[in-house]
Amino acid sequence: MAEPLLALAGVHTHIGQYHILQGVDFAVPRGELTMLLGRNGAGKTTALRTILGLWRASAGSIRLDGAEIANEDTPTIAGRSVAYVPESMGIFAGLTVRENLVLAARAGPPAAERLETIFRFFPPMKKFWDLAAGNLSGGQKQMLSISRAIVEPRKLILIDEPTKGLAPAIIQNLIEAFAELKRTDTTILMVEQNFHAARSLGDSVAVMDAGRIVHAGRMAELAADDALQTKLLGLSLEAHQ
Amino acid sequence: MIGALLSGDLPRSRLLSALLLAVLAGLALAPFVFPGTKPLDVAAKACVFVLLVASYDLLLGYTGIVSFAHTMFFGIGGYGVAIALSRMETGWSAVALGAAAAVALSLTLSFVIGLFSLRVKAIFFAMITLAVASFFAILASQLSGFTGGEDGITFKVPELLRTRLVAYYLVFGTSLVLFLVLLRVVNSPFGRVLLAVRENEFRAEALGYRTVIYRTLANCFGAAVATIAGVLYALWLRYTGPNTTLDFGIMIDILLMVVIGGMGTMYGAVIGATIFVVAQNYLQEAMKAFSESMKGVPLLPDLFHPDRWLLWLGVLFVLSVYYYPHGIVGQLRAGKKA
Amino acid sequence: MKRADWIPVGLTAAIAIAALAFMGNPSTWLTLSIAGLAMGLLIFLMASGLTLVFGLMDVMNFAHGVFIAVGAYVGASVMKYLAAPAAADSLLENLGALLCAALAAALAAALLGWFFERVIIRPVYGQHLKQILITTGGLIVAEQLIVVLWGPDLVPMQRPTTLRGAFLVGDMAIEKFRLVAVAVGLVVFVAMMLLLNRTKIGLLIRAGVENKEMVEAMGYRIRRLFVAVFVAGSALAGLGGALWGLYQESLTVHIGAQMMVLIFIVIIIGGLGSVGGCFVGALLVGLVTNYVGYLAPKVALGTNILLMVLILLWRPQGLYPVSKS
Numbered sequence: 001m002a003e004p005l006l007a008l009a010g011v012h013t014h015i016g017q018y019h020i021l022q023g024v025d026f027a028v029p030r031g032e033l034t035m036l037l038g039r040n041g042a043g044k045t046t047a048l049r050t051i052l053g054l055w056r057a058s059a060g061s062i063r064l065d066g067a068e069i070a071n072e073d074t075p076t077i078a079g080r081s082v083a084y085v086p087e088s089m090g091i092f093a094g095l096t097v098r099e100n101l102v103l104a105a106r107a108g109p110p111a112a113e114r115l116e117t118i119f120r121f122f123p124p125m126k127k128f129w130d131l132a133a134g135n136l137s138g139g140q141k142q143m144l145s146i147s148r149a150i151v152e153p154r155k156l157i158l159i160d161e162p163t164k165g166l167a168p169a170i171i172q173n174l175i176e177a178f179a180e181l182k183r184t185d186t187t188i189l190m191v192e193q194n195f196h197a198a199r200s201l202g203d204s205v206a207v208m209d210a211g212r213i214v215h216a217g218r219m220a221e222l223a224a225d226d227a228l229q230t231k232l233l234g235l236s237l238e239a240h241q
Numbered sequence: 242m243i244g245a246l247l248s249g250d251l252p253r254s255r256l257l258s259a260l261l262l263a264v265l266a267g268l269a270l271a272p273f274v275f276p277g278t279k280p281l282d283v284a285a286k287a288c289v290f291v292l293l294v295a296s297y298d299l300l301l302g303y304t305g306i307v308s309f310a311h312t313m314f315f316g317i318g319g320y321g322v323a324i325a326l327s328r329m330e331t332g333w334s335a336v337a338l339g340a341a342a343a344v345a346l347s348l349t350l351s352f353v354i355g356l357f358s359l360r361v362k363a364i365f366f367a368m369i370t371l372a373v374a375s376f377f378a379i380l381a382s383q384l385s386g387f388t389g390g391e392d393g394i395t396f397k398v399p400e401l402l403r404t405r406l407v408a409y410y411l412v413f414g415t416s417l418v419l420f421l422v423l424l425r426v427v428n429s430p431f432g433r434v435l436l437a438v439r440e441n442e443f444r445a446e447a448l449g450y451r452t453v454i455y456r457t458l459a460n461c462f463g464a465a466v467a468t469i470a471g472v473l474y475a476l477w478l479r480y481t482g483p484n485t486t487l488d489f490g491i492m493i494d495i496l497l498m499v500v501i502g503g504m505g506t507m508y509g510a511v512i513g514a515t516i517f518v519v520a521q522n523y524l525q526e527a528m529k530a531f532s533e534s535m536k537g538v539p540l541l542p543d544l545f546h547p548d549r550w551l552l553w554l555g556v557l558f559v560l561s562v563y564y565y566p567h568g569i570v571g572q573l574r575a576g577k578k579a
Numbered sequence: 580m581k582r583a584d585w586i587p588v589g590l591t592a593a594i595a596i597a598a599l600a601f602m603g604n605p606s607t608w609l610t611l612s613i614a615g616l617a618m619g620l621l622i623f624l625m626a627s628g629l630t631l632v633f634g635l636m637d638v639m640n641f642a643h644g645v646f647i648a649v650g651a652y653v654g655a656s657v658m659k660y661l662a663a664p665a666a667a668d669s670l671l672e673n674l675g676a677l678l679c680a681a682l683a684a685a686l687a688a689a690l691l692g693w694f695f696e697r698v699i700i701r702p703v704y705g706q707h708l709k710q711i712l713i714t715t716g717g718l719i720v721a722e723q724l725i726v727v728l729w730g731p732d733l734v735p736m737q738r739p740t741t742l743r744g745a746f747l748v749g750d751m752a753i754e755k756f757r758l759v760a761v762a763v764g765l766v767v768f769v770a771m772m773l774l775l776n777r778t779k780i781g782l783l784i785r786a787g788v789e790n791k792e793m794v795e796a797m798g799y800r801i802r803r804l805f806v807a808v809f810v811a812g813s814a815l816a817g818l819g820g821a822l823w824g825l826y827q828e829s830l831t832v833h834i835g836a837q838m839m840v841l842i843f844i845v846i847i848i849g850g851l852g853s854v855g856g857c858f859v860g861a862l863l864v865g866l867v868t869n870y871v872g873y874l875a876p877k878v879a880l881g882t883n884i885l886l887m888v889l890i891l892l893w894r895p896q897g898l899y900p901v902s903k904s
Contacts, residue, residue, distance in 0.1 A: 052796060078798035090793035092786045093902040103782050106798050134902055148797075307711045363707045364639040365851075368843040375840045376884045383877055489836070493719060500712060543727045552723030559716040562709055563702065 003066070005030040005156060005187045006051065011060030011070070013043075013050045020046045022211035024060070028156075028204075033178070033188040035202035035219060037195075037233060042208040044191040045087060048158045051189075052084055053077045065155065079106075083149035087160040087191075089141045093134030097125055097144055100133055104148035111152075118147045121177040139170035146174070150181060159190040163197050175200060195233075199223050207232045246421065248428040252508060257573040261508060264515050268413055272406050279522070285409055287518040288416040289474045294498045295423050295510035296466035301496075302505030303427050304459040305439035307363060309492055310354065310370035313377045314347045314464040316486035318471020320381065321346070323394040323481035331397045340472045344465050351464035355457035378487040393482020402476060412473045419466055424507055426462065435459055436505075497554050500561045503568030512569050517554075525550055587859045587898040591866065598870040606751035611869045617757035619865025620764020621826060624819030626842040626849075627771065627857050628812015634788040634852020634901055636805050638700055639707070641714040643816060643842070644835025645721040649691050650684035650817025651824040651834050652729050655736050657683045658825075665739040673739030677759075677825075681818055688817020689810050691721075696809045718836070725832050734830040760822055767815065768858055775854060784808060788852045788901055844887045850897025859898055 004027035013021035020043050028034045036044050049055045051062060053074040062070040069077050078084070083104075092100055101110055101118075119126040122143040128136060133144055142162060149157050162178075163171045171194065178201050182188070192198045198205070202219035215222070215232050222228060244251065252258040267274065271284035293315055300306045321343025322336060329335040354373060381388045388394065402408045426432055438445045438452045445452050475481040485491075494517065502513020525547035532545040544552070561568055567575075599608045629643045657680040658665055664672040699717050703709040738756050745752040775781035787794045787801050794801050823838070824830045845864050849856030864883050872879040890898065 054792060054796065074792075074795040075798050075800045078796055084793075084796045086793070086796075090790055090796070092789050092793070094785055094789060095782065099782055102779070103786055103794075104797055305708060307708060364633075364711065365847070367641075367711050368639075368847060372840060372844060372847075372884050372887065376881050379881055383881075493715070496712070496715060497719075540727070546727075548731065549723055549727060552720060552727070555716055555719035555723060559699070559713060559720060562712045562716060566709075 002030050004028055005065055006189065007061075007063045008047075008051070009061045009063075011047075011050060011062060012058045013046055013055050014058045015046070015055060020211055021050060021057070024208075024211070024213055026206045026213045026216050028187060028189050030187055031185055032203035033182050033190060033201050035198045035205045036189060036191045036208060037193075037198060037205060038208035039233070040193075043211040044208055045160055046211075047208065048084070048160055048189070048191060051077075052082065052158060081153075081155040083154045083157045085145045085149050085157065085159040085162060087164065089145040091133045091136075091141050091144050091148075094132060096130050096132055097136075098129050100144055100148055101125075101151050105151045107152055114151055118150065121180070122147060122173070139166050142166060142170075142174070146177065150186075153184070154186055157186055157188045159188060161191055161193060163192065163194045171197065248421070248425040250424050250428050250507065252574075254573045254576070256576070257508065257512075257570060260573075261511060264511055268515075271413075272409055281405060281409060283518055283522050285412050285477045286474075287515050288412050289470050289477070290495075290498065290514040290518055291511050292416040292419055292473070293467055293470040294495055294502070294514045295420055295507055296463045296470065297495050298499050298504060298507055298510050299423060299427065299459055299463045299466075301499055302503075302507075302509070303432060303435045303439065304456055305363075306456060306460065307367045308370040308460070309367060309489075310351075310374040310377075311463070311467055311495060312487055312489070312492045313374045314351065314467040315471040315474075315491070316377070316381065316481075316483075317347050317350075318343045318468035318473075319475035319481035319486045320388060320394070320471075321468070322472045322475045323389075323396050324387070326396040326398065327394050331399055333399050336399065336472075336476070340469070343472060344468050347464045347468040348461050351461045352457060355460040356453070374487075374489075374492070378483060378489075381487055382483050389482065391483060393480055393485070395480045398476055398479055408477055412477050415469070415473055419469060420507075420511075423466065427507060431455070431458070493551075497558050499568075500558055500566075501554070501568050503570030504566060506567065506570040509568050509570040516569075520550070520554075584899065587856075591859060591863050594863065594870070595866060598866070598874075601870075601874055606749065607873070609751050610753065611873055612866065613753055613757050613761065615866035615869035616862065617754075617760040617764070617826065617865070618868065619862040620768070621760050621819050621823050622838070622841060622845055622865060623764055623858050623861035624767055624822070625816045625838055626845045626861060627767075627854055628809075628815045629842060630846040630849065630851055630857045631784070631788075631854060632805075632809050632812050633846070635784060635791075635808055636704070637707075638704065638710060638809075639714070640695070640700065641711055641839070642695065642699075642718040642721060643714075643813075644837075644839040645695075645718055645725075646688040646692055646813040646816035646835070647820035647823070647838055648722065648725055648832060648835035650688040650820035651736075651830050652725060652734070653687040653817070654680040654684035654821025655734050655824055655830055656729075658736065658739075665737070668740055670741045673741045676739055677742070681763075681821055684821035685814040685818045688820070689814035691817075692810045692813025693806070695813070696806055700809075722832055722836070729832075731832065734824075736824045736828055736830055738825050738828065756825060760826055763818075763822060767818075771854055780804070841883065844883050846897075848887055848890050848897060850894075850899045850901060852901035853897065853899040856897055856899035 006028040008024050008026055011021055011024040012019070024043075024047060036047065038044050046055060050057050053069070053072055053076075057070045060070065061068060064077070064080055064082070067080070069080070092103070095103070124136070124140045124143060125147055128140065133141065136144060146159070146162065149159070162174055166174070175197055178188070182201070190201070199219065205215075205217060205219045205222050206213050207215040209232075215228070252261055268284055268288055272281055275281065275284065293311070297311050300308055300311070318340070322339035325335045325339025325342070329338070354370065357369075382391050385391070398408070402411065427435070434445065434450055434455055438450065438455055442452050471486060474485070478485065498513035498517045499510060501516070502511070503509025528545050528550055529547040532542045532547065535541040535545065543549070565572055595612060598611070599605065602608050625647050629640065633639050658676065661676040661679060665676040667673065695717065699713055700710065703713055742755045742759060745754045775785060783794060783799060783801065783804055787804065791801055820834065824834065841864060845860040846857055848863065849858070849860030863886065867882055867886055868879060871882045894900070
């Protein structure tokens with residue numbers, strides 16, 4: 001089996017006096033979409049932020065493509081071709097859609113085919129190209145945030161609850177976009193609470209609880225095992241469509 | 242008994258206790274130990290500034306607020322009593338009325354400033370207090386009919402205060418009493434909440450304390466005490482003017498005293514203010530001597546010119562903020578355990 | 580920011596027009612308006628760096644006035660050194676001397692700014708209380724050092740020969756130096772706007788003011804940009820200081836501290852972090868100071884504070900608030 005792209009071993013994170021991550025061990029396989037599931041407060045967002053260096057891990061190792069990144073600063077880690085779509089979307093409200101994308105394209109102006117792909121997934125991006133991003137609706141902002149992550153090819157994309165608070169039609173749109181994204185080389189680590197999205201997109205899955213990984217494996221197996229779902233997540237993946 | 246008097250806030254260091262006792266004795270016995278007009282003047286100024294700086298420590302050291310408006314309240318006290326005594330019959334009722342009006346004005350102003358600005362970031366608050374204090378200083382120099390303008394107001398004090406000795410002990414006594422009151426306040430449950438708010442506002446709010454209320458109360462109380470310090474100073478000088486009370490330089494001096502003395506200790510105000518006032522009056526002569534002996538050497542005479550003593554104090558201040566945030570008192574306490 | 584918000588600009592124009600109505604005399608009005616614009620633009624020069632630094636780095640440098648003062652004093656010294664070309668009756672030589680003085684002022688302030696950022700401010704990032712204290716302390720020390728180097732007395736600053744006096748148009752006197760100030764101020768403003776809106780660096784600055792963390796998560800080392808912005812802001816303050824000294828025709832060591840209150844008012848009115856807001860705010864303050872100074876001199880100095888209070892009651896975050904994440 002190929003080396004995982006991202007491997008966490010014994011990662012602890014303290015925020016102030018709170019011990020959030022209490023020894024996280026898991027691996028993100030190359031080229032797949034890994035779902036990170038768990039109850040609220042389990043530490044999923046903290047895990048993503050720690051990987052990106054926004055929180056400094058107090059102990060443990062984080063290896064990205066063979067390199068140890070646990071002590072690197074955020075711009076360095078991002079420079080290793082890692083993109084981040086935060087829960088709060090992090091779009092720059094005063095900048096236009098175009099400017100947001102130009103900023104995200106580190107290597108140079110966005111390539112034409114990439115923009116075509118983005119416009120295909122998310123038509124509002126083309127429509128509101130010169131509009132200040134603060135004027136976009138919630139769903140459109142999410143589209144912009146994801147567009148920024150894919151405006152250039154990336155090795156790893158970290159996505160935090162992309163479907164949160166969005167209308168079902170938009171969620172469907174996002175799921176289709178992610179499905180197509182999966183056909184590229186990109187590795188994706190996604191935190192999700194929407195189990196329908198999780199089940200349809202995830203190749204592998206890791207479940208967190210109280211700062212630790214309590215289950216890791218293939219999504220297909222978890223989806224088929226109702227009893228395990230209930231035990232880990234408190235309810236069935238089926239029930240949340 | 243001493244513990245009760247000091248509200249349980251003991252000096253906690255032999256050297257500090259010794260220093261504090263020395264200052265107390267010096268100030269209490271000043272008229273007898275240091276005869277002459279100037280030493281008594283210095284002593285009175287020390288008493289007033291100990292009180293003024295202690296009231297500022299309540300804001301800065303205990304509540305974590307930086308305000309540049311403290312001299313405004315100091316000035317309000319001075320002007321209140323000056324205007325009352327120059328317009329009304331010279332007597333204690335004028336003093337009382339002037340002081341009461343001044344405290345009322347200060348409480349109102351500090352309350353309004355507090356509510357308006359304490360909801361915003363510390364930096365915003367500092368800038369707003371700077372603007373308000375400047376406005377007030379301008380007002381004081383413009384409304385010359387009322388305030389005597391740039392020249393200030395000279396006035397007569399009640400009979401009893403015309404004896405320097407009596408006046409001095411009024412200043413000393415009031416300062417001492419109010420200082421002990423401040424000690425009580427910061428060691429009370431109210432004071433503990435202030436410290437909690439300063440450490441972690443978010444947490445304090447989560448624990449159910451309406452931090453805006455606490456900070457506004459601290460702001461108001463500090464302002465009121467500063468006002469009384471202003472009243473005392475005016476009564477001593479028999480004069481109030483923009484340069485004795487409202488000058489931005491005085492605000493800077495207060496900052497220096499509280500940081501060098503030690504923020505959040507109250508005793509820091511005693512040490513800081515005493516050292517400052519004494520140095521301001523006597524150190525400059527030493528500097529002058531040194532500067533003159535260095536004539537011919539480039540730069541040195543200018544660096545040690547007596548007017549440049551603020552330079553060295555400024556350097557000390559910057560070093561204190563970086564390395565010794567608890568100032569002299571903190572250093573003494575860390576070094577020796579009583 | 581939806582469509583460009585022209586209300587504050589309209590407000591400025593309205594005030595100017597109202598002043599004309601009050602005054603009745605167009606030539607007085609024109610003189611005062613130009614004075615107001617000149618003053619406003621010089622304040623903009625001095626304030627723009629401070630507001631951007633605050634917006635981007637969350638640092639409030641209470642010692643900003645020092646850059647103004649150092650710029651003014653260095654400018655004065657250079658002008659004295661170049662007294663010959665400055666006194667010559669040639670516009671070219673005069674402008675040359677002025678340019679040298681201005682560049683020297685900006686450079687000196689930039690170096691001081693770099694020193695400040697490294698030594699004084701960097702250790703206290705994120706700690707607002709300490710920042711206020713340390714920068715105030717820095718202000719005290721720096722002001723004293725200026726006195727050590729240049730002496731405590733008033734330093735007169737002579738305008739170059741061809742820039743003295745005024746153009747007489749009909750019965751209106753338009754001071755020549757004021758026009759220079761307006762020209763420089765406008766050039767700087769336009770250059771800043773172009774930089775902020777048309778370049779990638781400008782993009783980074785605007786994005787960084789909103790959300791530093793996200794910019795870093797996109798791979799940019801925004802820390803390096805901080806220093807550059809801080810130094811640039813200091814340089815502009817120095818330039819403003821030198822020109823202000825020439826505008827006032829004299830300098831004291833307190834020039835920096837004196838401007839600080841006005842600068843704080845301007846950046847609060849404009850909205851912390853907004854260069855456009857700073858521009859409009861500065862023009863408002865410049866115009867109001869000059870109009871009220873003529874119409875009701877006693878109230879003049881306090882009017883700006885009243886203006887600030889009124890604007891805050893209307894828009895509590897300033898004229899053009901920056902959306903912060």
